[in-house]
Amino acid sequence: MKLNERSVAHYATCDSPPDKTGFLFKKGERNTAYHRRWFVLKGNMLFYFEERDSREPIGVIVLEGCTVELCESAEEFAFAIKFDCAKARVYKMAAENQAAMESWVKALSRASFDYMRLVVKELERQLEEIQEAAGGSFVGAGVGGPQARPKSSRRNHVARSRSGASSSSSSSSSMSSSSSSAPPMSGPLSGQRSFQDEVQLISGCSKENGVAWSKPPAALANGFVEGASSCVAWEGCADSGADGVRAPPVPPRRRGASLESPVSPGTGCFSKLHDWYGREVEELRVQWLQSQ
Amino acid sequence: GGVINFLFHDFWAAANVSQQKVHATRLHCAVCVVKFSFHFRCRTVVKKRLVKLVVNFLFYFRTDEEEPIGALLLEQCRVEREDSQTFSIAFLDEAERKYLFECDSEEQCGEWVDSIIKASYEFMRKNLIFYRTEIHRLTGKDPLEQYGISDETRFQVSNGLQLMPRDTSSL
Numbered sequence: 001m002k003l004n005e006r007s008v009a010h011y012a013t014c015d016s017p018p019d020k021t022g023f024l025f026k027k028g029e030r031n032t033a034y035h036r037r038w039f040v041l042k043g044n045m046l047f048y049f050e051e052r053d054s055r056e057p058i059g060v061i062v063l064e065g066c067t068v069e070l071c072e073s074a075e076e077f078a079f080a081i082k083f084d085c086a087k088a089r090v091y092k093m094a095a096e097n098q099a100a101m102e103s104w105v106k107a108l109s110r111a112s113f114d115y116m117r118l119v120v121k122e123l124e125r126q127l128e129e130i131q132e133a134a135g136g137s138f139v140g141a142g143v144g145g146p147q148a149r150p151k152s153s154r155r156n157h158v159a160r161s162r163s164g165a166s167s168s169s170s171s172s173s174s175m176s177s178s179s180s181s182a183p184p185m186s187g188p189l190s191g192q193r194s195f196q197d198e199v200q201l202i203s204g205c206s207k208e209n210g211v212a213w214s215k216p217p218a219a220l221a222n223g224f225v226e227g228a229s230s231c232v233a234w235e236g237c238a239d240s241g242a243d244g245v246r247a248p249p250v251p252p253r254r255r256g257a258s259l260e261s262p263v264s265p266g267t268g269c270f271s272k273l274h275d276w277y278g279r280e281v282e283e284l285r286v287q288w289l290q291s292q
Numbered sequence: 293g294g295v296i297n298f299l300f301h302d303f304w305a306a307a308n309v310s311q312q313k314v315h316a317t318r319l320h321c322a323v324c325v326v327k328f329s330f331h332f333r334c335r336t337v338v339k340k341r342l343v344k345l346v347v348n349f350l351f352y353f354r355t356d357e358e359e360p361i362g363a364l365l366l367e368q369c370r371v372e373r374e375d376s377q378t379f380s381i382a383f384l385d386e387a388e389r390k391y392l393f394e395c396d397s398e399e400q401c402g403e404w405v406d407s408i409i410k411a412s413y414e415f416m417r418k419n420l421i422f423y424r425t426e427i428h429r430l431t432g433k434d435p436l437e438q439y440g441i442s443d444e445t446r447f448q449v450s451n452g453l454q455l456m457p458r459d460t461s462s463l
Contacts, residue, residue, distance in 0.1 A: 002362030010385035011367045016414065019446045043367065043413030043446075044347065064347055110444065113347035116416050119447075123423035123435055130430050 012040060012047040012057045019043070020107045022100060023052075025075065027092035034075060034094055044113045046081075061091060068109040070101075077101040081108065118284050343393070348411050350381070364391065366411050379405045421449055 020041040025034035026048065038052040044064055047057040061081060071080040075094040079101060082090050095101035342353040344360070348367060351360040368384045376398045380390040395401040409415065424447065427435045436442045 001360055004364045004383060007368060007383035007385055008365045010383070011365065014368060014385075016368075043417070045365075062349075107445070110441070110446075113413055113416070116413060116420065116446070119436075119439075119441075120416050120420045120423065123420060123427060126435055127423050127427050127430075130427060134430075 008045075008060065009056045011042065011045070012060070013055065016042065019111065020104070022104070023096060024048075024100075024104065025094040025096075027094075029089065034092075041107060041111060043116075044111050046108065046111070063108060063111040064113060066112075068105050070105065079105050121284070345407055345411055348413050350408065350411075366408060367414055369412075371405055371408050373401070373405055377401050379408075381408065417446060420447060425449060 018040045020039075022039060023036055024039050026037050027034050037058075038049040038054070040047045040049070040057070044062060046061040046063055048059050048061075049057050063081070066081050066083045068079060068081050071078050071092065073092065073094065075092075077095040077098060077100065078092060079095070080090050080092050082088070093104070095104055340355060341361075342355050344351045344353065348365060350364045350366055352362050352364075353360050364381065366381070370382050370384065370387075372380045372382070372390075374380050374392065377396070377400075378392060378394045379401055380392050382388075382390045393404065395404060424435055427433070434442050436444075436447055441447060
């Protein structure tokens, strides 16, 4: 089966920070000895290299639909990655000590995309609850701080975007620019009213060309375009809450036409959306817990 | 360069099985005309493929086959609307090469662009970090604490540059 190998290898070795790295012993398939390899966990992909300074991975295991368990083995500190499929191979690994083994098992068992999605949905739901509980008027304050603040954070933010523009495209993962064509976050995640209105205006007229990374976006759309990159820059500094929130990465869009939601969005239907997400997350949580 | 030993088949098999289980976003199956632009005798090859989005992979199939013939990992890439019914995917390490996808309708095209944008682990991670920080700011509490996952590397604001000291050198 074909894969965009070069780009996959690029993801493995690019400067986006890995979730975990270290040496592990991996049992070979044909040669059943354990080979010491350098492992790099990024997202749901477990890459392995022949040597720590190898330029390209020699393999990758996609950590979806799998379980990670301790296993019986002649090797000490052994664990296995197993897939929920009769035909699937079991990947036997061994760490160098107990602590490393536990740390890897923990990291790998929560590496799936599904798990990340579950947590994101849960936090999204919590944030909505908080903002809903606080009432509509809190929405602006919730994102931008008291009235006086949002302007300064927007200025701050545009300046950051301009200077960060060249570096962000290489380190930022992907789609921040694409999201600018989307209607902005509706409901409680929209930020203050006027900000939301302005962004809606902009995205409305630039629907066709708003996605391109290279095309220069309008200043406020730039806020959204650069949302992820400013977030990257923001990640580097410790004052996460100090002077208000930089424009966030655009949260999952909700649209009636989108496959994700059976209900049209809009404030009138928000409670339905909220319920729907709540049910979905609850179901996911139950299933996830059962699968543990 | 070497060829990655992509241990894929197990994942695909598992993904197939798990499709019935846990998914908040519905898997998106549609038949799209896929044009791969090759720099080969200045010719663009156009093929009709079934495309399927599974987590952060876009699989493509011959329309009458069940096993995918290929996949694209959707990290470090750029999704662009090319025109009303066409979108493209380009990878940051090879920006001049685009995979073009022609859809049946403008709406379908928009849905695909949207879905693919969201089908990135790194994108989700950024969302999570935002929500986490925002909830903390509003409530003074770290929402991940109740799940006992506050310390996980993947949820850190500056992933890789731990705000809390952590010794992973031995690991």
